[in-house]
Amino acid sequence: MSTEEALKSQFPQAGLVFSQFRDNHRIGVPAAQLMDILTFLKNVHHFDMLAELTAVDYLEYEGSKDRFGVVYVLVNTQSGERLVLKTHVNDPDPVLPSVYPLWKAADWLEREVFDMFGISFSGHPDLRRILSPDEFTAFPLRKDYPLKGRGERHNFPVLTRSDG
């Protein structure tokens, strides 16, 4: 039984959206069902590797209804099968369950999404900023943040030759 059929029979009410583009098999998952489906895929269908976890800000995307999309790429290391799962979250309080209990790889990947997009993951053991400085307040990869920043990059004292 293929993964798609198994998911359909296991979660008939979930409203999963299956699609394919090139070689990517994609599943649109509602955020409420996310954890159940990921647990099912990992434990029953051996998707034992989380290859990628990222987010997209759809603020300026034509025809999009939701603000953020969060993408999970799973790999079954035995059969080599790949799945791309996508779920959506919205302002003002974008929260998703953390998948750290399933895959440890999610630790830093979720921290990066939190740092760059401000999406928090409930149940993550150590959700702090990772790439930006701790005192940074904006979320740089959101579409409303300008490419050249708001002046944070030059907020330092100037040293002259006579110092030190």
Next chain:
Amino acid sequence: MAMKDVPDNVFMTSLDAAASWARANSLWPMPFATACCGIELMATASSRFDLARFGAEVMRFSPRQCDLMIVAGRVAMKMLPVLQRIWLQMPEPKWCISMGACACTGGVFDTYAVVQGVDRFIPVDLYVPGCPPRPEQLMAGIIALQDKIKHGGTLNGTEFGKRTQPTGPAPYDLDELIRIREANEKLVALN
């Protein structure tokens, strides 16, 4: 003492010139290598290009032992305080080479996180352009710096203390101020 009493193997010079000559020919670089340029710096020091020919191969990673800082690669806003601290830790007399487009001006990375030229925040003596500069170009830079050191240095380095004005561009130049104002106006409009 009359000139005829001096043997052939004794040179007459000023102490300042002798000190500058010695400093120029035994530069100890501190490779502040953050990115791609650091690999070219490695190439410069290794077998084909061999920086040792110019007396500058003793790379020391402790700032206390160095007199030449080579900032190789872009400096992000999280890294700049580290750079300034290391610069202050180096003993006088010291010089700084800004290697590569990113260290000089920010290069292709005109983004929120990259400092647009380290010379806005620390004094820079010499700029080596390129992305990354070829090893030959870095060596040309070091030779040019040696020339600079040989001319006008003093024994106790008093000339540095007099330079109390920053030499680089202002951190918030006009372009940057305009950009920040536009960004803030947009932010207000969004909320």
Next chain:
Amino acid sequence: MPFEVSELAEMDAPDKEYLWTLNFGPQHPATHTTLRLILTLDGETVVNAVPHIGYLHSGFEKLGEHLDFNQYVTIVDRMNYISPLHNEISWHHAVEKLLGIELTPRCKYLRTILAELMRIQDHLLNTGTCALDLGGFTAFLYFFQQRELIYDIVETASGQRFHTSYTRVGGVAFDVNNAWVDKVRSFVKGFGPVHAEVHRLLTRNRIFIERVKGIGYLSAEDCINMGVTGPLARASGVLRDLRKDEPYLAYADLDFKVIAAKDGDCYARYLVRMQEMLESIKIIEQCIENIPAGPVNVDAGTKAVIPAKPSVYRSIEGLIQHFEVMMPNRGFPTPKEEIYAATESPNGELGYYIVGDGSPRAYRARTRPPSYIHFAVFPQIIKNHQLSDVVAVLGSLNIIAAELDR
């Protein structure tokens, strides 16, 4: 592995006062670039390590949303700067998948050769600097000489020795000539003896083995669970190589082995990298003798490629297309779709998640950086090791700061 709060409280307890904290980096020779570790030590034993990263965060992904698919290649170059061309190949692999472009056979072979040269280049530097950090300077110098030869080869092809920006959507910037083929041939011929020499210098060297054998063990289950790929995973016995599992470019036609080991320690990683270089040489040998003739870029009818110069000068269609591709406000249309595509970079699975919105720019250009995923493993594998092992483990993980922080 995150820092557990209960553990932290335990370390602050009065009877644990003998523990001390060491700051390692961000400016340290063994980090090669910019990483920072806060180590908690019991004497010389590492009890805990907390990595702090982001010291080279430069907004690559934000830039990817502002540059078009051909322009962004100059930026991805600077991501993993010890194998720059492989980033370009991965990026355009993903873009071509999004656009649905099938490369010409010549281009596939050419890119395969370049990708394998980059794999050698990466492993040369990694093995060399790993030995350098552990006190073996000679291997570094021998291997750097070989790197210079690869620099010459890519310079002959592209005109730049380091950041080549050589690939384009649907092909490469310009075709290679016979002088390039000769250079590759002579490199392939000369590589074996140098490799054997370094093999003799390090592989059975008592001092080297004592520093790396049994150090930094990573089990196969942990590798999979933590997303580790590439030579690191293969050194732990995970038989995964995208070149075999999901063949791209010309890899399906070629005969090569996937190198793996069982031990999962630093020594196994060293051996896997050394052997992979020889496999890459084998691949290059097969490709260089069998490069198909014909055009290197896809047919100009796909609207995404820069047409050949004669057609730009002599036909109106060619001229129009040249402008369409080159002008910053024009460009070619992309499907309103999203794609994840990955290649086997020297460091592991280098993937791109691209969101197209119909414009010639990516709406989102996400990189899956292997260094980032691999560095997350570090706190776990360094526990209960000596302080001096930190250097050996960092060397064997091959963390590239620009790829780590982007």
